[in-house]
Amino acid sequence: MKRIAQFFKVSFKQFEMGMKDIFPTMSEKEIEELYMDIKLPKRATTGSAGYDFCTPFGFTLKPGETIKIPTGIRAKMEENWVLKLYPRSGLGFKFRLQLNNTVGIIDSDYFNSDNEGHIFAKITNDSNEDKVLSLEKGAGFMQGIFLEYGITVDDDADGIRNGGFGSTSK
Numbered sequence: 001m002k003r004i005a006q007f008f009k010v011s012f013k014q015f016e017m018g019m020k021d022i023f024p025t026m027s028e029k030e031i032e033e034l035y036m037d038i039k040l041p042k043r044a045t046t047g048s049a050g051y052d053f054c055t056p057f058g059f060t061l062k063p064g065e066t067i068k069i070p071t072g073i074r075a076k077m078e079e080n081w082v083l084k085l086y087p088r089s090g091l092g093f094k095f096r097l098q099l100n101n102t103v104g105i106i107d108s109d110y111f112n113s114d115n116e117g118h119i120f121a122k123i124t125n126d127s128n129e130d131k132v133l134s135l136e137k138g139a140g141f142m143q144g145i146f147l148e149y150g151i152t153v154d155d156d157a158d159g160i161r162n163g164g165f166g167s168t169s170k
Helices: 012-022 030-038 089-095 108-112
Strands: 007-010 050-053 059-061 066-070 075-076 081-087 097-099 104-107 120-125 134-135 138-147
Touching: 007 030, 012 030, 012 059, 059 120, 075 108, 075 138, 081 089, 081 097, 089 097, 104 108, 104 138, 120 138
Parallel strands: none
Antiparallel strands: 007 075, 050 138, 059 134, 066 120, 081 104, 081 138, 097 120
16 A cells, blocks of 8 residues: 555644634634644545545535535645545435535645645535435544546646646636
8 A cells, every 4th residue: 555645734824714714703712622623534444445534613504505614634645646535425325415516636736835735625415305414523524535647648737736726727
């Protein structure tokens, strides 16, 4: 098994900015308490491919509702590897939990972005059976899988990333 990556917490300042964007009235003390309890993603078993990401706060989503989650996590990985993010299988099966961008793609150079490579997830309860999703703080909601990738023989990419969504097409 290749060991090609490591998870870290983003700085408190980065996490606070992400939380204030979603919960503008939350106090610094409340955010700091959430930050202190952030768990780095882990595999549940030796045969697990996915690293479970846990929510830093509890929430409830009725069918059709969406929430943006600053995970407080960043991933440092070797070049030619990518971290792909998916909903946890059970939540997808039971609640049709969806990542709004279908599959999250975390490139190796995202780690060095101005936002410290802070991984966010925007999820929707897409249940068509009126199922309400409630997750407690610290519950697994998403899984990440590291995959190696190749490039074309005539590739000439020379751009430098600085940011998240859409930053490479600016």
